[in-house]
Amino acid sequence: MRIDIAISGDHVNADLVKGKTVIVVDTLRATTVIITSLVNGAKSVVPVSTVEEALSIKKRMENAVLGGERKAKKIEGFDFSNSPLEYSKGAISGKNVILTTTNGTKAISRSKDGNRVLIGALVNAKAAARKAHGFSEDIIIVNSGTDGKFTMDDFITGGAIVEEILAMGKAELTDIAKTALLIYRSHRDIRSYVKEAAHFRILEDLKLDDDIDFCLQKDIFAIVPEFDHGVIKLTEGQISLL
Amino acid sequence: MRIDIAISGDHVNADLVKGKTVIVVDTLRATTVIITSLVNGAKSVVPVSTVEEALSIKKRMENAVLGGERKAKKIEGFDFSNSPLEYSKGAISGKNVILTTTNGTKAISRSKDGNRVLIGALVNAKAAARKAHGFSEDIIIVNSGTDGKFTMDDFITGGAIVEEILAMGKAELTDIAKTALLIYRSHRDIRSYVKEAAHFRILEDLKLDDDIDFCLQKDIFAIVPEFDHGVIKLTEGQISLL
Known part of the structure; x- marks a missing residue:
């Protein structure tokens, strides 16, 4: 088993993910939002690239709500922003969340040719590692990054997931996976x-400290959503907190 | 002044480097070979992508010698491999070196649209930092990587160059530049x-330990070659060791 990391969704194509288990990460905040929504009883999350696509899907989907961000802020006419704190049980239970964000939803759709596409973040790092390890095939952690660029928040999450996979058995690490692991091990205080x-500074400037606190909690959730045919759901045997 | 790092020549295009000072790095071993050649009195180094191109240029260039590697080994019919130890004063003085390597020469040619393209490695890290800093414009360190992938040897060299630039004044670092700096600072024993x-292991398996030792020496040379119009030379005021 070989573990690799892509530093941006922009670097991902079919060749890179083919035959592999993919774990898509957007710690601040898209994949944390997705995991939290499903924990809190959302039926599904539908990641889309554009606001227009989100509005169009909403028209033909039952119990649909709109979530996401542009420049880290709520989109006009949308029900929720990209804050995991808004996706509470009361707000989200039984709903289908149509989500569009700048980087995370793009990274998910670009990863679609992987053998399976799991949704990871710090909040479910151990669970994502365990689930991915169970498939016994090469793993690529796809960091969403920001505007095509490497981001520290996703990189250390990758390191945390690598450590959790190694705790379950041997694996071969690429140079970048080794480096992410080193960064995680030298920054236990994430x-x-x-x-x-x-x-991080952009979110701080927007007074989103509570969001940051939430997203940086490791292993508070034990579920690992999966992206398949355009929709993210819990797979069989996984239960929400409902 | 902003400092960024690209993890592979494959990620480099005109948009990424436009308006910036580029420092191309292939620590093990292409840029170390280029710097060493010019230190030892080579008139120029001509980086090319293919063996055919190298052979064709040799026919129409005076005092030309052929250097490079495929799969880290010498190319049949070539004068030198990709070992900096072969590019001694006696062997190289007054010659034009036509060089083709798997990753380094590609990264150099993909960087051609930068405001200027400097050649860096550990052996000239401080000099490269000083020269780049002198232009007072944004800097991008282009790591050659291996087959499109991040390599640890280039990454820590990037960190060393970032540290040397910061020693000369303030600069804004991207997330990846910050991370390379952290890696360098926590591994002073490079x-x-x-x-x-x-x-590194591939070179070790080929018994190229002496090459590795040579390439990992920081700041043994004070020159910074520049790539311009297809040719790498020392710029005015820089002298070889002749």
């Missing part, structure tokens, strides 16, 4: 590393 | 990090 991230 | 690199 915030001490992530606070240097450009995106 | 070999302790680089020995985990996949490419």
